[in-house]
Amino acid sequence: MAETEKMIFPAQLHQTADGGIVVSKLDEMINWARSNSLWPLVFGTSCCAIEMMSAADAKYDWSRFGFEVARATPRQADLIIVAGTIVMKMAPVLKRLYDQMPDPKYVIAMGACTISGGPFFYNTYSVVKGVDHVIPVDVYIPGCPPRPEALLHAMITLQEKIKHETYFGKSTKEEGK
Amino acid sequence: MTNEEIKQSVSAIFPAVTYDESGEFLNILIDAANLKPLMLALRSNKEYSFDFLFCLTCIDWKTHLMMVYHLLSKTHRHNIVVKAKLADVNNPQIETVCDIWQTANFHEREVYDLFGVKFLNHPDLRRLLLDENWEGYPLRKNYVDENMITI
Numbered sequence: 001m002a003e004t005e006k007m008i009f010p011a012q013l014h015q016t017a018d019g020g021i022v023v024s025k026l027d028e029m030i031n032w033a034r035s036n037s038l039w040p041l042v043f044g045t046s047c048c049a050i051e052m053m054s055a056a057d058a059k060y061d062w063s064r065f066g067f068e069v070a071r072a073t074p075r076q077a078d079l080i081i082v083a084g085t086i087v088m089k090m091a092p093v094l095k096r097l098y099d100q101m102p103d104p105k106y107v108i109a110m111g112a113c114t115i116s117g118g119p120f121f122y123n124t125y126s127v128v129k130g131v132d133h134v135i136p137v138d139v140y141i142p143g144c145p146p147r148p149e150a151l152l153h154a155m156i157t158l159q160e161k162i163k164h165e166t167y168f169g170k171s172t173k174e175e176g177k
Numbered sequence: 178m179t180n181e182e183i184k185q186s187v188s189a190i191f192p193a194v195t196y197d198e199s200g201e202f203l204n205i206l207i208d209a210a211n212l213k214p215l216m217l218a219l220r221s222n223k224e225y226s227f228d229f230l231f232c233l234t235c236i237d238w239k240t241h242l243m244m245v246y247h248l249l250s251k252t253h254r255h256n257i258v259v260k261a262k263l264a265d266v267n268n269p270q271i272e273t274v275c276d277i278w279q280t281a282n283f284h285e286r287e288v289y290d291l292f293g294v295k296f297l298n299h300p301d302l303r304r305l306l307l308d309e310n311w312e313g314y315p316l317r318k319n320y321v322d323e324n325m326i327t328i
Contacts, residue, residue, distance in 0.1 A: 089308045125315045125322045126307070 027167050034078070034104065035162040036066040038155070041077035043097065045084030048111040048145040052083040055148035062152060065159070074100040079158070080135075081151070085113040085120060086128045098135045106162070108154050109137045112144040119144065178224065178255050186224065191215055202247070202258040209244070212261045213272040219248060219259070220277045226250045227257070230274070233284035235292045237318045242269050242294065263294065273299040291316040 011024030112118025117129035197204040232247035263269040275281035286305040293314035
């Protein structure tokens with residue numbers, strides 16, 4: 001399936017006398033719905049969070065891609081963007097937030113700190129060296145901090161990833177591009 | 178007051194103190210046991226009136242620890258530094274000043290957290306930045322962390 005086709009509604013409408021019937025595949029329907037209404041959790045621990053806020057504002061406007069409903073509670077969020085350094089004291093808090101999010105849930109590791117500890121990799125006693133020690137990560141964005149465009153790219157990449165999921169289990173299908 | 182006037186007047190009450198003027202501020206060096214009365218005098222005495230403790234920290238010199246207090250008077254516009262040497266590195270103790278300046282409460286908790294200095298009569302001496310189960314004091318020169326990657 002070509003990339004442009006996946007962005008549109010994944011179904012055919014068959015006209016009948018009293019209206020119509022929608023024919024689709026369950027997986028494609030669910031993935032279409034999920035990937036276009038990802039609600040991010042309001043979570044930022046340092047300078048990457050400033051870029052994340054910038055991505056939400058009018059200039060970059062992530063609501064164009066279905067991310068506009070940022071939630072202040074993990075119970076209503078689908079996506080956590082780990083924007084900033086995670087220190088040892090924050091790690092249990094992050095884990096708890098992730099655990100409180102309902103499935104299906106996704107994680108974007110934004111910036112060098114969340115990938116590996118970044119500038120705090122050496123000679124630091126307090127920083128977690130990669131957020132994937134604490135929670136599973138779907139998409140990594142390098143940068144210190146990444147620009148809003150990079151974050152948007154990561155979010156669109158995540159949407160692509162979701163579109164390859166199967167309903168039973170989170171396993172990814174072969175990318176048939 | 179000028180530095181000279183402060184020196185004269187402090188020496189009149191506390192003859193044991195020594196001074197160091199090599200840096201930006203006038204440094205008053207006092208032994209840990211006499212710190213509290215000196216601090217009380219600096220705060221309450223009208224001619225000093227040091228009403229603002231703008232920095233409280235500690236230095237690890239390996240052989241000893243040094244408590245450092247930066248004081249400022251908003252009425253007289255003068256400032257000084259008070260230093261107190263803690264000779265016992267294994268069990269450093271000093272009287273709290275958080276009943277004189279409220280801001281010292283958290284500053285002393287931070288110094289306790291990172292240097293392990295015990296502040297006597299502190300109302301709530303718990304770790305501040307690190308979690309409660311942390312072992313050791315990271316800003317001490319002899320702190321060892323196996324997980325730390327050094328270059």
